[in-house]
Amino acid sequence: xxxxxxxxxxxxxxxxxxxxxxxxxxxxxxxxxxxxxxxxxxxxxxxxxxxxxxxxxxxxxxxxxxxxxxxxxxxxxxxxxxxxxxxxxxxxxxxxxxxxxxxxxxxxxxxxxxxxxxxxxxxxxxxxxxx
Amino acid sequence: xxxxxxxxxxxxxxxxxxxxxxxxxxxxxxxxxxxxxxxxxxxxxxxxxxxxxxxxxxxxxxxxxxxxxxxxxxxxxxxxxxxxxxxxxxxxxxxxxxxxxxxxxxxxxxxxxxxxxxxxxxxxxxxxxxx
Numbered sequence: 001x002x003x004x005x006x007x008x009x010x011x012x013x014x015x016x017x018x019x020x021x022x023x024x025x026x027x028x029x030x031x032x033x034x035x036x037x038x039x040x041x042x043x044x045x046x047x048x049x050x051x052x053x054x055x056x057x058x059x060x061x062x063x064x065x066x067x068x069x070x071x072x073x074x075x076x077x078x079x080x081x082x083x084x085x086x087x088x089x090x091x092x093x094x095x096x097x098x099x100x101x102x103x104x105x106x107x108x109x110x111x112x113x114x115x116x117x118x119x120x121x122x123x124x125x126x127x128x129x130x131x
Numbered sequence: 132x133x134x135x136x137x138x139x140x141x142x143x144x145x146x147x148x149x150x151x152x153x154x155x156x157x158x159x160x161x162x163x164x165x166x167x168x169x170x171x172x173x174x175x176x177x178x179x180x181x182x183x184x185x186x187x188x189x190x191x192x193x194x195x196x197x198x199x200x201x202x203x204x205x206x207x208x209x210x211x212x213x214x215x216x217x218x219x220x221x222x223x224x225x226x227x228x229x230x231x232x233x234x235x236x237x238x239x240x241x242x243x244x245x246x247x248x249x250x251x252x253x254x255x256x257x258x259x260x261x262x
Contacts (some may be wrong), residue, residue, distance in 0.1 A: 001134040001186050001246065003215045038214060040195040044203035053217055055132050064171040072175035075250035083169060084134045084248045086184055088219060115132065117215045119206035 003086075005115035006041070007034035007101065009054055011108040016056055016080050029094065030108035032116055034101030042098045047125060050103060052089045053118035054110050056080030087114075090122055134217075136246035137172070138165035138232065140185055142239040147187055147211050160225065161239035163247055165232030173229045178256060181234060183220045184249035185241050187211035218245075221253055 011030035032052060034042060059080040066072045066079065074082040091105035103119075142161035163183060165173060190211040197203045197210065205213040222236035234250075 001136065001188070001248070003132040003134055003217070005132070006214055038195065041204035041206040041214070043196060043207070044200075045207050047207065050206075051219070053215075053219075057132070064169065065174060069175075073172035075172040075181075076174070076176045076178065076252060078251050078254065082249060083137055083172070084184075086134070086217060086249050088182070088184075088251070088254075090254070117132070118213060118217050120209050120219070121207060123209065123219075123221070 003055065003117045005035070005055070005117060006038040006119075007032055007116040009052060009108065009110045009114050009116050011110050011112045013109070013111050016058065016111045027106050028108050029104065029106050030110065032103040032105060032119070034116075036101065039099070039101030041119070042096070042101055045096055045098060047121055048093050049122050049125070050091055050093050050105065051120040051122055052091055052105070052110070052116060053120065054087050054089065055115045055117055056085035056087050056111070057115055058111060059085035061085060086117070134186065134248045136166070136186070136248060137169040138163055138247040140183060140239065140241045140245050140247050142241050142243045144240070144242050147189065147242045158237050159239050160235065160237050161241065163234040163236060163250070165247075167232065170230070170232030172250070173227070173232055176227055176229055178252055179224050180253050180256070181222055181224050181236065182251040182253055183222055183236070183241070183247060184251065185218050185220065186246045186248055187216035187218050187242070188246055189242060190216035192216060217248070
């Protein structure tokens, strides 16, 4: 199953180990920049939160247990190191430029330059009428 | 970026259009069955909720706007139809068989037989010490 990057996320974190751990976010700002082919997917976007689905392209995909606790499997964590390094970060939206396909967001925990594979509204946002 | 299925989810929903929409879950039960190669990733799993990341393999990947509202892009929704049909469902865990790599879960909205690409703990679960 092939994932195509829809864009890139720019953050102040050079590596995932420098980034805050998921669930313990700092409030660093970042920018999600969509490739031109996917900008139309942002039409009508007006939410104040967004779920950024990103690919931890520098993560170790070979591990099944946690380095710090080999008795625990990777599926008991949110560590980026896992067979499919698909990571999920809910961010606050600071600004949207729909035409440019650009979102400025707060609460980023991605390594700078990570590929973005999807954007969604949070599950608690009422979207019954718009899906 | 290639995703390898780590397992399969079995649900009562034949298609995604029969499934409840995300955020408006029914309480249908399903089973996540991990491939033997990935069972070790479930070691020590003892949570009562799990985030199932699955691939909507029957979704239309060519759409960028919503069928019902072409003024809105797919990134303003949680519809499975999107360029990378990576879907995220938080389920309640009813039973775990770690050795068999099998989870019985409630709150499924996947089409039956969908590939699973990841399992995570919910972001609000304290996992500081175990990642």
